[in-house]
Amino acid sequence: MAPAVNHAETMPGQISVGAPVKLKVSGEDWIMRGVLVAIGLYLIVAIVLPLYALLSKSFQNKDGTFIGLANFTEFFSTPALSYSVNNSLTIASISTVIVVSLAFVYAYALTRSCMPFKSLFKGVALIPILMPSLLPAISLIFMFGKQGFLRFLLFGHDIYGPIGIVMGEVIYVFPHVLMIILIAMSMSDGRLYEASESLGASKVRTFFTVTLPGIRYGLVSAGFVAFTLIITDFGVPKVVGGQYNVLATDVYKQVVGRQDFEMGAVVSMVLLIPAVIAFAADRIVQRKQIAILTARAVPYAPQPSSGFDAIMTGFCALIAVIIVGILGVALFASLVKFWPYNLSLTLGNYDFSLRDGGGWDAYANSIEMAAWTAVIGTCVVFIGAYLVEKSKGFHTGRAAMQFLAMMPMAVPGLSLGLAYIFFFNAPDNPLNFLYHTMPILVICTITHFYTVSHLTAVTALKQIDAEFESVSASLKVPFYKTFWRVTVPVCVPAILDISMYFFVNAMTTVSAVVFLYSPDTALASVAVLNMDDAGEQASAAAMGIMIVLTAGGARLLHALLTRGLARRTQAWRKR
Amino acid sequence: MSGKDAYLKVENLTKMFGEFTALKNISLEVFEGEFVCFLGPSGCGKTTLLRAIAGLDIQTRGRVEQGGKDISGLPPSERDFGIVFQSYALFPNLTVNKNVAYGLENRKTPKADIDARVAELLESVGLTDQSDKYPAQLSGGQQQRVALSRALATKPGLLLLDEPLSALDAKVRVHLRHEIKQLQLRLGITTIMVTHDQEEALTMADRIVVMDEGEIEQIGTPEDIYSRPANPFVADFVGTMNFLAGTAGANGGVRLGDIDLATTNGPGGIMEGVEDGDAVTVCIRPEDVATRGVTPDTANAIPAVIKTLEFLGSFYRATLRARDTGKTAIRADFSINLVRDLEITEGQDFTIALPADHIRVYGEAFAHADDLI
Numbered sequence: 018m019a020p021a022v023n024h025a026e027t028m029p030g031q032i033s034v035g036a037p038v039k040l041k042v043s044g045e046d047w048i049m050r051g052v053l054v055a056i057g058l059y060l061i062v063a064i065v066l067p068l069y070a071l072l073s074k075s076f077q078n079k080d081g082t083f084i085g086l087a088n089f090t091e092f093f094s095t096p097a098l099s100y101s102v103n104n105s106l107t108i109a110s111i112s113t114v115i116v117v118s119l120a121f122v123y124a125y126a127l128t129r130s131c132m133p134f135k136s137l138f139k140g141v142a143l144i145p146i147l148m149p150s151l152l153p154a155i156s157l158i159f160m161f162g163k164q165g166f167l168r169f170l171l172f173g174h175d176i177y178g179p180i181g182i183v184m185g186e187v188i189y190v191f192p193h194v195l196m197i198i199l200i201a202m203s204m205s206d207g208r209l210y211e212a213s214e215s216l217g218a219s220k221v222r223t224f225f226t227v228t229l230p231g232i233r234y235g236l237v238s239a240g241f242v243a244f245t246l247i248i249t250d251f252g253v254p255k256v257v258g259g260q261y262n263v264l265a266t267d268v269y270k271q272v273v274g275r276q277d278f279e280m281g282a283v284v285s286m287v288l289l290i291p292a293v294i295a296f297a298a299d300r301i302v303q304r305k306q307i308a309i310l311t312a313r314a315v316p317y318a319p320q321p322s323s324g325f326d327a328i329m330t331g332f333c334a335l336i337a338v339i340i341v342g343i344l345g346v347a348l349f350a351s352l353v354k355f356w357p358y359n360l361s362l363t364l365g366n367y368d369f370s371l372r373d374g375g376g377w378d379a380y381a382n383s384i385e386m387a388a389w390t391a392v393i394g395t396c397v398v399f400i401g402a403y404l405v406e407k408s409k410g411f412h413t414g415r416a417a418m419q420f421l422a423m424m425p426m427a428v429p430g431l432s433l434g435l436a437y438i439f440f441f442n443a444p445d446n447p448l449n450f451l452y453h454t455m456p457i458l459v460i461c462t463i464t465h466f467y468t469v470s471h472l473t474a475v476t477a478l479k480q481i482d483a484e485f486e487s488v489s490a491s492l493k494v495p496f497y498k499t500f501w502r503v504t505v506p507v508c509v510p511a512i513l514d515i516s517m518y519f520f521v522n523a524m525t526t527v528s529a530v531v532f533l534y535s536p537d538t539a540l541a542s543v544a545v546l547n548m549d550d551a552g553e554q555a556s557a558a559a560m561g562i563m564i565v566l567t568a569g570g571a572r573l574l575h576a577l578l579t580r581g582l583a584r585r586t587q588a589w590r591k592r
Numbered sequence: 593m594s595g596k597d598a599y600l601k602v603e604n605l606t607k608m609f610g611e612f613t614a615l616k617n618i619s620l621e622v623f624e625g626e627f628v629c630f631l632g633p634s635g636c637g638k639t640t641l642l643r644a645i646a647g648l649d650i651q652t653r654g655r656v657e658q659g660g661k662d663i664s665g666l667p668p669s670e671r672d673f674g675i676v677f678q679s680y681a682l683f684p685n686l687t688v689n690k691n692v693a694y695g696l697e698n699r700k701t702p703k704a705d706i707d708a709r710v711a712e713l714l715e716s717v718g719l720t721d722q723s724d725k726y727p728a729q730l731s732g733g734q735q736q737r738v739a740l741s742r743a744l745a746t747k748p749g750l751l752l753l754d755e756p757l758s759a760l761d762a763k764v765r766v767h768l769r770h771e772i773k774q775l776q777l778r779l780g781i782t783t784i785m786v787t788h789d790q791e792e793a794l795t796m797a798d799r800i801v802v803m804d805e806g807e808i809e810q811i812g813t814p815e816d817i818y819s820r821p822a823n824p825f826v827a828d829f830v831g832t833m834n835f836l837a838g839t840a841g842a843n844g845g846v847r848l849g850d851i852d853l854a855t856t857n858g859p860g861g862i863m864e865g866v867e868d869g870d871a872v873t874v875c876i877r878p879e880d881v882a883t884r885g886v887t888p889d890t891a892n893a894i895p896a897v898i899k900t901l902e903f904l905g906s907f908y909r910a911t912l913r914a915r916d917t918g919k920t921a922i923r924a925d926f927s928i929n930l931v932r933d934l935e936i937t938e939g940q941d942f943t944i945a946l947p948a949d950h951i952r953v954y955g956e957a958f959a960h961a962d963d964l965i
């Protein structure tokens with residue numbers, strides 16, 4: 018390579034000597050690069066190649082011959098199929114507007130009012146995270162279905178269809194959206210509010226000139242996340258969709274119902290488009306948000322205002338009652354003999370051996386799968402993020418790894434699961450032996466939830482001193498010792514967060530794994546789906562409750578660990 | 593110094609960040625046991641040079657030699673240095689003891705020897721009673737000393753300090769300057785310290801490397817740098833300096849307006865090569881301006897008016913306007929005695945003189961906004 022042109026070198030009196038210096042790559046650097054490449058290869062096998070298989074399948078006919086866009090033409094010219102695009106977009110748009118509005122007011126109440134029971138309200142709002150999205154939908158049927166006790170509230174409309182889907186999605190997505198808005202709100206600067214108030218601006222004026230502009234990127238980001246989660250969600254429309262087809266249920270129907278894998282591939286490619294667009298837009302918006310939040314903000318301390326606080330309390334109480342109600346109805350329905358005719362209590366619905374779906378074995382499988390996902394996923398993600406952040410040189414490799422780590426976020430679970438079928442079930446694939454095993458479920462789930470975990474790890478790593486590795490090298494201590502003795506202990510809170518995130522999501526996810534389980538590796542979340550399909554709603558609710566209890570238990574354990582750790586390490590963690 | 597071979601040699605070192613050249617052909621030598629400061633304004637490339645010497649951010653071109661061995665392309669782990677960063681980079685989850693012992697524990701040193709070495713180091717920086725605390729429980733000055741002890745623990749041949757004092761408040765800083773210098777003298781360790789604080793450099797260094805925009809402006813002892821700055825940049829960056837616009841005369845003489853001044857910068861001095869009539873910059877430090885017993889007949893006398901008189905504690909700094917030198921102000925230091933004895937006040941006529949051997953003349957125009965009134 019010719020040396021780069023440099024003005025300084027051509028100035029008179031300047032002599033530049035020698036060829037560019039080549040850095041000797043140390044043994045440690047080779048270890049770092051080797052591990053980075055290994056994790057990169059893992060992601061290539063776990064996401065790039067399967068997506069490629071999915072893409073090629075959508076261009077093939079049943080015999081595996083390339084037929085160009087013929088499948089897509091068929092899709093868009095078959096009204097029964099292309100309606101789904103319209104339906105999906107409609108549902109996702111309406112639900113997004115509703116859920117972002119509700120979550121915004123809820124977050125506003127939590128951060129800008131003096132209402133009581135704030136931590137209780139916050140805790141309740143996060144409950145839906147612990148549920149597979151099937152469960153709120155099942156509860157909706159108990160409430161608003163043919164025998165629902167709240168049916169009169171629908172004024173003759175049917176819960177099966179768009180109304181039910183929107184209601185279910187809003188509940189399912191609410192905590193995710195709330196958390197994004199809460200973070201945006203808590204990062205906005207209290208001094209601006211004080212300035213606005215001291216200038217005599219009214220609450221309303223302050224709201225429009227300070228609050229909204231300050232969190233506009235947070236709101237947009239929340240909107241994109243909500244839209245993506247909803248359009249790719251499969252659980253809610255599967256249960257309450259009725260005859261109303263959306264893209265996510267179409268993929269399932271094409272593959273599981275009609276065994277038309279090619280059309281399934283086409284639909285999941287179509288499903289990928291809005292997800293990728295929303296993902297890209299969200300990344301752009303996030304970058305802008307970081308730019309406006311560089312200065313150190315002072316938290317806002319709200320002043321009591323009885324009327325406003327009362328309205329906010331009322332609003333939050335209503336939402337909280339709905340969420341608790343959803344959970345409560347599912348719990349109650351799972352504990353009675355025959356809803357709503359025989360309300361005597363029984364544990365009979367928890368005797369899964371009599372039902373479809375794999376019974377208690379499925380539950381045990383789920384725990385096993387979630388535990389493996391949490392342990393292996395956390396290790397892979399944290400080490401990968403560490404190498405991206407802290408290794409020296411090797412810029413191409415690190416940038417490629419960063420890109421690979423961001424990819425899974427843009428891929429809907431159903432598309433991922435289907436892609437896995439095409440890739441791993443191909444007879445000529447040497448990894449074929451993984452198909453229908455526990456490892457493939459673990460690999461798929463780690464990959465599905467890779468991006469958020471990776472970003473959490475990167476954020477934690479960025480916060481620690483950038484020179485630990487330099488100091489360590491100057492002291493001739495290999496990087497892996499410093500990684501183990503310093504970096505990991507300092508990052509334990511983030512590591513716990515990541516493993517909790519993996520565990521809970523592995524317990525609740527349906528979309529990717531629904532294509533990948535075998536009779537031996539049935540999962541609890543899939544059992545909920547299958548029991549619901551078989552009309553065993555009470556048992557489906559019972560299994561859903563088991564998932565909530567397990568995920569909730571994991572969260573509780575996580576909270577206890579985090580608190581205990583904070584107490585034990587407060588001597589050195591204080592800032 | 594020049595008799596010995598250099599311990600560290602940097603030759604024609606260039607560092608580029610993309611298209612931006614952060615270091616341009618830097619060459620310098622550091623001798624065994626020497627304390628060298630890299631001094632320059634923020635962003636001039638001091639840290640970049642230090643990191644290249646450490647191998648943390650390898651140079652684009654050029655050689656680095658340490659102890660007679662070419663280390664240009666070696667990774668930091670194969671070089672021999674200890675380093676203290678501005679942030680200290682102490683391991684937060686390890687006690688002071690463990691931090692200092694960190695580099696020793698990896699060398700199969702017996703436990704008892706490690707303990708003894710750590711105790712000795714902590715003793716020498718006065719932190720023996722803090723050894724079981726965590727970094728977050730220490731003051732900034734104490735953390736700084738722990739970082740220094742950790743860097744010294746493995747007895748490296750070269751100690752690198754990147755702005756080690758700039759995160760501390762003024763009082764601690766002055767105290768630690770002295771302490772670090774004493775420790776360095778006692779251990780005799782070759783040391784390079786990066787700083788943007790001229791006072792720090794002047795008080796601590798054996799030699800100073802003054803840098804600007806990726807280039808070396810001057811290398812010399814503090815005395816050299818202060819009294820004989822090689823160019824207007826150094827003259828301006830270190831200490832306070834008067835910059836007066838003039839024209840060159842014969843034999844090192846210069847003309848300021850109507851006044852002819854003799855200087856010792858003529859043949860063989862820094863005015864070598866400046867032609868008669870060229871524009872030059874005439875420099876003198878305020879404390880070198882003669883104020884006592886000056887008459888119009890004194891050599892290099894300048895009749896002037898005192899515009900302002902600023903009390904600075906142990907002396908007054910006067911700003912004078914010379915009658916014949918146009919708009920340029922001259923700052924001069926007046927002792928308290930003088931002001932009292934002669935009852936000097938603002939607005940008064942006063943004759944000063946610029947002693948020939950304290951004048952520095954640079955063959956280039958250099959305007960300084962402060963100097964116009």
Ligand SMILES: Nc1ncnc2c1ncn2[C@@H]1O[C@H](COP(=O)(O)OP(=O)(O)O)[C@@H](O)[C@H]1O
Pocket residue numbers: 609612614632633634635636637638639640641
């Ligand atoms: N990693 C980097 N990438 C691009 N530019 C850099 C990088 N590090 C330093 N620079 C630039 O090089 C110049 C010198 O920086 P530095 O050595 O840190 O200055 P100093 O330590 O003298 O304040 C600055 O203009 C800085 O912006």
Ligand SMILES: [Mg+2]
Pocket residue numbers: 638639640755786
């Ligand atoms: Mg610097």
